[in-house]
Amino acid sequence: xxxxxxxxxxxxxxxxxxxxxxxxxxxxxxxxxxxxxxxxxxxxxxxxxxxxxxxxxxxxxxxxxxxxxxxxxxxxxxxxxxxxxxxxxxxxxxxxxxxxxxxxxxxxxxxxxxxxxxxxxxxxxxxxxxxxxxxxxxxxxxxxxxxxxxxxxxxxxxxxxxxxxxxxxxxxxxxxxxxxxxxxxxxxxxxxxxxxxxxxxxxxxxxxxxxxxxxxxxxxxxxxxxxxxxxxxxxxxxxxxxxxxxxxxxxxxxxxxxxxxxxxxxxxxxxxxxxxxxxxxxxxxxxxxxxxxxxxxxxxxxxxxxxxxxxxxxxxxxxxxxxxxxxxxxxxxxxxxxxxxxxxxxxxxxxxxxxxxxxxxxxxxxxxxxxxxxxxxxxxxxxxxxxx
Numbered sequence: 001x002x003x004x005x006x007x008x009x010x011x012x013x014x015x016x017x018x019x020x021x022x023x024x025x026x027x028x029x030x031x032x033x034x035x036x037x038x039x040x041x042x043x044x045x046x047x048x049x050x051x052x053x054x055x056x057x058x059x060x061x062x063x064x065x066x067x068x069x070x071x072x073x074x075x076x077x078x079x080x081x082x083x084x085x086x087x088x089x090x091x092x093x094x095x096x097x098x099x100x101x102x103x104x105x106x107x108x109x110x111x112x113x114x115x116x117x118x119x120x121x122x123x124x125x126x127x128x129x130x131x132x133x134x135x136x137x138x139x140x141x142x143x144x145x146x147x148x149x150x151x152x153x154x155x156x157x158x159x160x161x162x163x164x165x166x167x168x169x170x171x172x173x174x175x176x177x178x179x180x181x182x183x184x185x186x187x188x189x190x191x192x193x194x195x196x197x198x199x200x201x202x203x204x205x206x207x208x209x210x211x212x213x214x215x216x217x218x219x220x221x222x223x224x225x226x227x228x229x230x231x232x233x234x235x236x237x238x239x240x241x242x243x244x245x246x247x248x249x250x251x252x253x254x255x256x257x258x259x260x261x262x263x264x265x266x267x268x269x270x271x272x273x274x275x276x277x278x279x280x281x282x283x284x285x286x287x288x289x290x291x292x293x294x295x296x297x298x299x300x301x302x303x304x305x306x307x308x309x310x311x312x313x314x315x316x317x318x319x320x321x322x323x324x325x326x327x328x329x330x331x332x333x334x335x336x337x338x339x340x341x342x343x344x345x346x347x348x349x350x351x352x353x354x355x356x357x358x359x360x361x362x363x364x365x366x367x368x369x370x371x372x373x374x375x376x377x378x379x380x381x382x383x384x385x386x387x388x
Contacts, residue, residue, distance in 0.1 A: 004219040004334060005031040011073040011110075012037050013097070014058050014080030015053075016044030017113065018177050019169075023211050024048055038069045038080075061092035063100040063281075070104045075218045078153075087141055094145035095152055102156040106313050111163040111224065113217045116150040118170045118203060118229060119143035123291040123351040130354040131287025140342055154225065163224035165217040167210075170231040170353050173241075174207035174373060177360030183245045185255050186388050193265070195347040197256040203353045205232045206368035206376075211365035216362040223362060231353035232373070233366040238347050244374040248387050249349060255336055259348045262339055294312070354361045 014020040015037035015373030027033040028051045036054040039045045045055045058065035060080045070076055078101050098114060105112050120143050122134040137144040138255055150166045157164030173179055186192050213230045217223050239254070246252055257265065339347070358364035368376075381387045 001166070002031045002216050004112070005033045005075070005215070007032060007034065008034065008074040009034045009072050011070050011076045011256050013069075013076070013078050013101075014115075015039055015048060016041075017079060017081065017209055018174075019077035019172060019207060019214075020077070021047060021176065022174075022207050023079065024051065024053060026208075026211055026215070028053065029120055033126040036069060036073065036190060038065070060097045061100070063103070066097070066100045067107075068139050070101070070108050070110060073110050073218075075106055075113065076101055076105055076110050077113045077115070077214060077218070081115075082142075082145055085141070087145070090141055091148070094149040096099055097147040098153040099156055100376055102153050102160065102162050105157075105162045106160040111165070111218060112151055112153060112157065113214055114153045114164060114166045115214070116146045116166050116168045116227070118142065118353060120147040120150065120168065123349055125350070126350040128354045131229055131357055149298050150227065150364055154227070158225065165220075165223040166227040167213050167217055167223075168227060168229045168230070169210045169213070170203035170205045172207055172210050176384075177207065177377070180245075180377055180381065181386070183242065184249065184381065186337055187242075187245055187251060190335045190344045191253045191255045192242055192337055193262050193339045193344075193347075194239055194242060194256050195259050195262055195339075195344055196256045198237055198254065199350075200238050200347045201235050201352050202238045202265060202347075203231050203351075204236055204241060204373075205230055205366065206373035209368055212367070213362065213364050215357060216249045216358075216364055220362050226357075226361065228358040228362060228364070229353050229355060230364065231355050231366070232369065234369050235352045236370045240370060244370065244377075248374075248378050248381060253334065259344055261343050263341055265336065266338045266341060266344070323386055 010033045012027070012035060015024050016039045024035055027035050035047060035093055036056060037045060038056050038058060038060055040057070040059060042057050045057075048055070049350060051157050056065070056069045058069065060066065078098060080097065084090065093252070102112055104110075107278065119140070120135050122131055122136060122138065123131065124133070137147060143161050154162050154166060171179070180201070197371070209232060210230055214229065217228065241356055242254055246254065266379070289303035355364060378387070
């Protein structure tokens with residue numbers, strides 16, 4: 001795998017991101033490839049400048065920028081991801097750019113490895129699912145745009161004779177992952193909802209296993225024209241995943257709610273926002289400030305009203321959770337983080353990713369179980385100053 005890319009000119013879009021950044025590292029250090037990165041802002045490439053990479057600054061949704069960036073490249077990894085609430089901006093990166101990349105690859109003779117997501121599928125409530133699962137749009141900006149992008153890339157590749165491979169990772173975690181930053185911050189400043197006690201399956205894949213799948217997709221003779229689901233070697237639960245972060249921080253701050261009660265809490269929090277998250281963070285990190293603010297007449301009134309707005313079933317779950325934490329006097333005052341409906345649905349799901357196709361065709365064999373991956377994540381979190 002590594003030797004097949006030695007000396008090859010490789011383009012990586014989205015190289016300033018989590019997966020793209022790790023891919024660049026391994027392309028340089030393990031494969032000996034000549035790597036070119038396309039980033040939107042020059043500062044985004046700062047962490048990559050410790051490697052001998054060529055940096056091009058430009059918009060991935062500009063076909064002229066793509067044509068210039070892909071010149072002389074044998075492989076193009078499209079790792080860029082549309083962000084923000086504007087569907088047009090997401091579509092430009094996830095869909096339009098995918099088409100431009102395949103069009104350009106027709107002239108350069110490059111193979112295209114397109115990074116998509118497990119979220120494009122309509123997963124069942126239980127059991128194994130694979131690439132044959134339905135993948136119709138479901139109204140979510142992220143998954144719908146990624147689905148349209150991968151379908152366009154495969155269709156255009158088939159039409160133009162360009163080898164295109166689609167990789168669909170499960171929930172990717174590891175050092176520098178966005179979900180690591182978010183989880184540490186949430187557990188420091190709030191209590192985290194676990195739907196049904198966190199018994200739902202959290203299909204996880206460590207970042208290096210994801211990158212290995214990308215490298216295999218770039219070198220396997222049988223890969224072009226195919227989509228591959230990528231996950232780890234086991235099927236941990238949401239309680240396993242969140243619990244690993246709790247152990248890092250030395251806290252117990254999860255609240256078990258039914259999916260229905262968690263949804264009611266989300267709706268209630270959307271209607272009645274009493275304090276912004278930044279204020280909660282300031283209060284929880286400074287005991288003196290918390291005591292002074294919670295003792296004010298306005299805070300007592302707000303708590304009196306909030307106590308009468310929260311549904312009884314939710315209040316019962318919160319009271320039970322307050323007795324389960326290690327320091328009830330302090331943690332019971334932490335706000336409970338409301339969870340978006342589509343995330344709640346995923347947390348309740350028992351479906352498990354099948355990676356049989358990737359094993360059979362790519363030779364993919366995930367190397368990191370949850371314990372190994374979270375050990376490495378914890379080492380990074382300490383180095384980065386996220387935890388002590």
